[in-house]
Amino acid sequence: MDHSTLALPPPIRADLLGPVRLSVGDRPLPPSAWPRRAPRSLFLLLLITRGHSLARDQVLDLLWPDAPVDTSLNALYVALHGLRRVLEPDLRSGRTSAYIDLADNVLRLRPEAMGRVDVSEFEAALAAARKPVADRPDPLQEAIALYGGDLLADEPYLDWAVARREHLRTVWRGAVLDYAERERTGGRPLLALPALGRLLESDPTDEPAHRALMLAMAAAGRREDALRQFDRCARALREELDAEPSDETRALVDDLNRRPTTPPSSRAPSPRFDSLPGTPNPLVGRDREVEALEDLLLRRDVRLVTVTGPGGVGKSRLAIEAAAQSADEFADGVCFVPLAVVTDPRLVIPTIARAVGVSDTGDRPVAELVGEALREREALLVLDNLEQVLDAATDIADLLLACRRLTVLATSREPLHVRAEHEFALGPLATPEPSRHPSAGGVARFAAVELFVQRATAVRADFALTDANAPAVAALCARLDGLPLAIELASARCRTQTIESLVAGLTDRFALLTDGYRDLPPRQRTMRATIAWSYDLLSEREQALYRHLSVFVGGFSQEAAAAVAATGTASPASPLPADTRAFVDSLRALTEKALLRVTDDAGEPRYAMLETTREFGLVALERHGEVGRVRDAHAHWCLALAERAEPELTGAAQAAWGDRLDVEYANLRAALEWLLDRPDPTPALRLAASLWRFWWTRGLAREGREWLERAMALSAAADPGIRAKVLHAAAELVESLGDYRRAEDLYAESFDLSRATENAAGEIAALNGLGQAARALGALDRAQALHEQALQIAREHGNARTTATTLNNLGSVAYFRGDGAGAEARWEEGLKYLRGIGDQRAIGSIVGNLGALALMRGDIARATTLDEEALLIARGLDDVPAITHGLINLAGALFEAKDYGRSRVLFEDALARSRQSGEAYTEAVALYNIARIAEVDGDPPTAAEQFVESLTLFWRTGGLPGLAACLERLGPIAVAAGSGRQAVRLLAAASTIRDTTGASRDTVDSGEYECGLDAARAAVGPAVFDATWAEGAALETADVVEEASAFAAALRSVPLAEQTAVSD
16 A cells, blocks of 8 residues: 555654653553563664664664574564554554555655654754754754753663764753853853753763853853852862863863952843844845835934835835844844734734743733833834734834833834834835836846746746746736735746746736725735735645635644644535645645745744735635634644643643744634634633643733633533633632732632542642642641642542642741741652652752752752752743742842842842732742842831832732731831831731741741840830730731831931931
């Protein structure tokens, strides 16, 4: 049977760098799925081999090197039979495998059956780094991230894998060192720290890696850290190799010691924007326009420029070119924001927020967060394809008012009509009149002809402009009105048609379309007619595929295209390719005819339509009555992706899965919007519930909450198990936004539904959520009981991850009670589970907690080491909340080490991030610590104001232990200012809060608290102290907050020199 007639099989996916994870489609292949070892070894050997193909004799030599030929041949065929049975359990004898091919003594895995294999992606990214590819922003960084560990890490004794393992590790090491050098010389030294940390974790004696890390730290102004890194290097060399650092390393240390110490800036510098997409071909015929647009952008009186023109005229391409040419004139660079996939004007500002690194979470308006982030940035913001969201124009105008140094370059089919706007109308390329310029030389100087020849030559190498075909080329370009996209579509046909037949075909199509498009502007009629003509020339099969692919937003993979095309086909009236080869051929045909664009995404092709051609496809889809069926297929593909990704976001490949959801987020949004309007809400509920962790870690909690609110409104009559999951997802995001009371209600209902449906995993998750909310609200006894209940259920069901999560939560409760030994025992036990699972985020969380515990015990060096490790993990995962928490923990360790300058920088970085993300609780923690630095600096009024700002946020979020800590800090300030009775009242109120919540003080704080208490008692005398203490202990929390605010305001109004004279 010819394998070309087989249906496209579920793809093989393999994670081989680090712990082995194999699957076929959505079916995992754990070790238990293999009844014998030989078939799995054969499969792994083919997977790690380039091209997944080996000569039969090579397989025999590698797997059975010492066996006689007859024996090894028999073993091979037995292993091959076993492999086929595992990959295709239902394959009948005598049938051709869709996955394995043995022909001409070569054994291979069929290319059409291959999905994602991380080794292949890793090597493809490295190859792209050596030879940069357009639209692939940083393949070197991509390669480093793909290296999840040594090849077949849980199969260390396979002799045939040793050489390949060592080779891959060597090239990964080289990539890390190259990346570190590139980022250091490019002024971004800290970006390489996570990768260098991983390299040294795998080999602590790698001296060049130590030097690279030292150089990066020094370049970032962290000389002392660089010198401490040398100490770690020397210690590792002595302990592991009984050796001393090389002369090169010692020379670097000498150089560092000679450098002057540079005081850190008060605020961490923001990275320069650099997100313009690559361009595959030179821009033709637009030199004057580029120069004019660049001049306009650089004028001081110009803040907003809108490039306008019909679809297909080249607005985006011109904007990108002009932005690239003027990028050096903007101190903070250029940020490109593609908006073609955004159809809701309300999502424009959140999309800009993501592009500039602002998290759309919390209660503060995202426009306010973006304005704050860009207020002092001298940058160019390129907003591409605004025409479908013109109602956002006022939001953009408001952003410009808030950010005085920001310039916006927009592209749109029509102006935005706001006061600051300068319109730059872009016309078509110049075209000749055939009658006047019949020769090749005469027409060649026109830009439209130049573009046509460039693109025609790309598809047909022997094409040339001659006197014979010049009239036809000129007629064609004139007929296409000089529109670049129309010219590109037409030139793609040069592969199979003559220029004269192109002109004739276009003329016929225009005649047919004239009546139907009379309501459109002339050039828009031209564009539509050109696309319609291209569409008419497709086969019926290609037309159907084109229509169906138009539902994708922001691009799609071959696998996604196959799933949607196959599911969307329901009748012979819209035949789609059902077999592998024909399907791939149809994709290739659409690409060759310029109706699809293809880029290389981590070694796999990714396709996209220009918005103009996509719009035509959607109209055609509607005319064929296919919208509902095909959009359902697209939405269900998105649902399958999200549900597949959900457990992976807590596994060893969580970073890669997070990136994959990032790539598909425009499709996921479109699917959610579609499903929420369908009669059956179940798919919408499942999709929304599956995405909560992605929303949370990507800083999209507020947007996620809005989607989940819409889902909850439809869930009353839903399956109880699905409603429970939606409620839990909403509770997680609501909790992250600081609304702990509402989170409690949602968790409680989710728990009741989970228990009613006997869903143990749902019960555990809800109990842990209830415990987290109780802990945040200061109810530690209740939190303890809830987590203990969750742990009992988790242990009964043998779920390693939920057991580890619950142990982490119990450790946190013990920590807040002051039970360091209990916290450590819980956290260390949790780590044992997590290291086996590979959940890096959870590992980072516990490592950071252990750092906080070390600090509580006064072990500053260990705390610093652990906090640095946790922060590296968070940065490697691009986990927004975890990075902020990591910064706070590390800054706290530096504070106790009396490194106040660096501590301030990190706390202010964390404060800025938490304000951008709207995480009020984290903002309160950062403010509390910045206030402590103000105390050290001898600035009591500023410290008091910041403590009050912090305690107000703690009160708003229900964080009573944090509120108590602020009051305890205000007490000594009040004593020093002569307000002894005020100090006693504040300290008494804090004591009541701690007694109520059961929250303890850190060991580090306890001594200072006792000193402050003694000072307050001495200031007022024993009798007054006792009476005033009783007054303060009886205060309501709201009254305490008001009293503390009044004290801070009064303190600010008194000159600093007179503050010790203030009295009660």
